[in-house]
Amino acid sequence: MHILVTNDDGVMAPGLLALAKAMRELGEVSIVAPEQNWSASGHVKTMHRPLRVKEVLLPDNSRALASDGAPSDCVALALLGLVESQVDLVVSGINPNANIGHDVTYSGTVTAAMEAVITGNIPAIAISLDGPDNHGAPLDFTPASAVAKRIARAVLKRGLPKGVFLNVNVPFLPLDQIKGYRITRQGLRVYRDSLDRRYDPRGRPYYWIGGEAPTAIPEEGTDYGAIASGFVSVTPLQLDLTA
């Protein structure tokens, strides 16, 4: 089996390395990831400029390709021929924060999985850890890696329905404290954004989209309901938004 690994935090993010290591236990791994952070940058198809790709070494000395495109561009590049052998599964992550509710259309982690479905018509998994808002301090991705491996193995064995991909969120708990797995529906995020107007040294305004971190409604049956109760949330998503 040949697994393509990507993320939206950039090729040097520890979550990507942890995911790649877990996927290597299931098959051959290719990595094509953005060279910079693309969090909350949405579903991008870069057509107005060409994309560059360079080979980089990860901290474990394994080889990866880094592109100046978005996560979804990385998946498109790979599946359109940059990666020569056929890809059986795309796994994106491990994002250090949950991608739940309305996050899914913003999320580079999730939109990379969307791109696998659209461009490659192949199974895809987005995997995120509900990590604390710790300003980038190191996180333990070991439990989430074990979860990713288990779910990827199941998807490689059983496949997914056409057009469906999985949005997986893992609670920030030691593996033996995770209560199990829940198949969930997309829940409701509660964003608490506010506009923060400041003035530069020349007196001209600039604006931060600021405010408190988002919360969510921990309703039974939803993505956030599951992780708030200590379960891994597995949400099957599809791309028909018709109301």
Place this chain on the structure above:
Amino acid sequence: MHILVTNDDGVMAPGLLALAKAMRELGEVSIVAPEQNWSASGHVKTMHRPLRVKEVLLPDNSRALASDGAPSDCVALALLGLVESQVDLVVSGINPNANIGHDVTYSGTVTAAMEAVITGNIPAIAISLDGPDNHGAPLDFTPASAVAKRIARAVLKRGLPKGVFLNVNVPFLPLDQIKGYRITRQGLRVYRDSLDRRYDPRGRPYYWIGGEAPTAIPEEGTDYGAIASGFVSVTPLQLDLTA
């Protein structure tokens, strides 16, 4: 009534001016749009850098605000307080190309409407013209403007269900040749992307995501089915992607 107008082609695009003129017949109009083109740039929330806003004059000497953020950022900025009076409706467009099928998660036009629902919980309409692939030559937006006005008036009068926004696509026909309106479901795009590898003057590779323009399946009941038959397509969209 107070209508916020935005787009993804940039504040100086003729489709925005045509839309703003049509909306002024229904109420007060504020314009907050990106200063550059953001086509196929997805649902963005810019949090890693501040946003700048400047006042510009459109070709008809009306005033608009231009931001260096994405279309969805423009809507967030406006609804979080940049535009002081309450907004009753967000209208995004007029995009010179159709936004159908899987286009909706990539489209800056459509994701601006998503943002209105998420940040403002207010009605929103994305409007696109199924224009020819004419490399930017001027298009007649008059029929699409008339359609936008009619639909916006109906939405202002009747509202939309909570969480629902409209994705409108207009066939490229004179107004008297448009056959009517169809409420549709999201159809299936057929992308024909390919990877175009080239070499720069220093012999290093770069990659265009190229290929032929996308087509779509003109199935009865879908967005593309409607415009291919000469009808305006009105697709109600929502943000729960659960399969």
